[in-house]
Amino acid sequence: MIRLFDLSLQLNGFPIKKAKAELDKIVHFSEKEFASFLENKKAEIVDFHLKNNSFYSELAGNKTAESWENLPVLNKQNLQKPLEERLSKGYSKKNIYLNKTSGSSGTPFVFAKDKYSHALTWASNIMRFGWFGIDFNKSYQARFYGIPMDFIGYQKERFKDFLTHRYRFPVFDLSDDVLEKFLQKFKTKKFDYINGYTSSIVLFAKFLEQKNIILNQICPTLKACFVTSEMLFEMDKKLLEKQLGIPIISEYGASELDLIAFENPQGEWQVNAETLFVEILDENNNPVPNGTEGKIVITSLFNKANPFIRYEIGDIGILDEKSTLQKPILKKLIGRTNDVAILPSGKKSPGLTFYYVTKSIIEDDGNVKEFIIKQTKLDTFEIEYVSDAALVSEQIEKIKQAIDLYLEPHLNFTFTRKTVLERTNRGKLKQFKSFL
Numbered sequence: 001m002i003r004l005f006d007l008s009l010q011l012n013g014f015p016i017k018k019a020k021a022e023l024d025k026i027v028h029f030s031e032k033e034f035a036s037f038l039e040n041k042k043a044e045i046v047d048f049h050l051k052n053n054s055f056y057s058e059l060a061g062n063k064t065a066e067s068w069e070n071l072p073v074l075n076k077q078n079l080q081k082p083l084e085e086r087l088s089k090g091y092s093k094k095n096i097y098l099n100k101t102s103g104s105s106g107t108p109f110v111f112a113k114d115k116y117s118h119a120l121t122w123a124s125n126i127m128r129f130g131w132f133g134i135d136f137n138k139s140y141q142a143r144f145y146g147i148p149m150d151f152i153g154y155q156k157e158r159f160k161d162f163l164t165h166r167y168r169f170p171v172f173d174l175s176d177d178v179l180e181k182f183l184q185k186f187k188t189k190k191f192d193y194i195n196g197y198t199s200s201i202v203l204f205a206k207f208l209e210q211k212n213i214i215l216n217q218i219c220p221t222l223k224a225c226f227v228t229s230e231m232l233f234e235m236d237k238k239l240l241e242k243q244l245g246i247p248i249i250s251e252y253g254a255s256e257l258d259l260i261a262f263e264n265p266q267g268e269w270q271v272n273a274e275t276l277f278v279e280i281l282d283e284n285n286n287p288v289p290n291g292t293e294g295k296i297v298i299t300s301l302f303n304k305a306n307p308f309i310r311y312e313i314g315d316i317g318i319l320d321e322k323s324t325l326q327k328p329i330l331k332k333l334i335g336r337t338n339d340v341a342i343l344p345s346g347k348k349s350p351g352l353t354f355y356y357v358t359k360s361i362i363e364d365d366g367n368v369k370e371f372i373i374k375q376t377k378l379d380t381f382e383i384e385y386v387s388d389a390a391l392v393s394e395q396i397e398k399i400k401q402a403i404d405l406y407l408e409p410h411l412n413f414t415f416t417r418k419t420v421l422e423r424t425n426r427g428k429l430k431q432f433k434s435f436l
Contacts, residue, residue, distance in 0.1 A: 005164055014116075015115070016122060018119070019122065023124060038277065043066075046060075046068075047064075047065060048088070052089040055086045073281070073310045073312050074310060076101075076314065080109045086112075086306055087112060087305060087306065091112065091304070097117075097118040098110065101255055112306045113303050113306065120258075121275065129226070131264060132193075132223065132224045133223055133224075134192060134193050134223065136164065139165065139193060141191070142166070143161065143166045143194075143196055144194065144197055145196050145427055147170045166195075167185065171197060171200040172427060175419075180207075183208070193222065193224045194224075197428055198227040198228070198232050200429075203369060205240050206369055209239065209243050224246050224249055227240075227248065227250055227251070249262070249263045257276060257298055257300055257308060259272050260272055260276065260298065261333075269333075271328035271329065273326060276300060278296065278328060279299075280295070280319050281312075282295075290322075291318065295316060297312050298310075318330070341354065341432070343411070352432055354432060357407075358383065358399050358402070358403070368387040369385075370386050370421060371386070372384050373433075374434075374435060375433070376435050382414050384422075385418065
């Protein structure tokens, strides 16, 4: 059988065979070998960029890999310069993988990976999906994602879908009529797995629940569902398990880096320690002990085209106490640092707190399909929601009481019923947004 996926990577200049061999070697290191590999790779990537990347050497000043904790912590604002100013010597648009971040953090930018580094990203993806019996060369994917709406971009994406053996369900319109068409596809196509944005797949599961349908009973080839890009709440995970009838696996990644953490078959969020070095730092950029929350800061160990060294991704998380260098476990992903609500009392609260509190009440009756929360003033929040019927005063009162209890009293809320919620140009749903 032609391994079309691997072949398309090779033809595009991504040496996937070499990358798979190196990844396999890293995975089988002993504890001692791995510690030595990690120190060498950290020193090597810093040394490379200090010598070959004027943007990074200027930023780092006279710092070196020997004083790792004194190296600068990069943020997205640092990287919002023209790509030409950030590329290393020997790299141009002709010999790199080029892409841009989605901007869900509010600060999109263009980034580059050298072709070997990008091949390693794919090797890492292939290995992790393989834990669940998925083979990118032959497994058929039901893909819940956005798609470019211009003609050329649309056709290009559909062609990529063909090469990578996937069928795309665009997520910009998720009305019942459209979800019914999705359902018909599952009846006629032999999908092996589902992959896509959490909120879209959850909405599809709610539709299935209304119709009293378990998806793998009408599409028995389905093995697993992988959700990405948005928070997966525990009650949503239970709904997905029930209505899809297959294991639900969470991944956490960033397009400019790689898969950062991926749920392993034991149910742990295993951090990718093969191609990345993940640190958790406090506000002064000092490492915190495992079990303590802090900023997630990541080093890409192989990317020579663009420096991502001690790069603050904009998320807050906790590494498990049982983490080791070779097998770090992400205990909790708390949310984005810019998704914080500042309250009149001066209290700061993760925006997702509102979402958790409101979600549990709103969803009691199963009427509300999805919602987002916007902070417009210090004491004012707008909740936009999609539902079959408008919220009644009793529900609104319950939400206000819960927010008084969990956050603080005297906050003002308006509730607006919508037929569809605004998504990013890639189809993601941003659940909390502060306009302060």
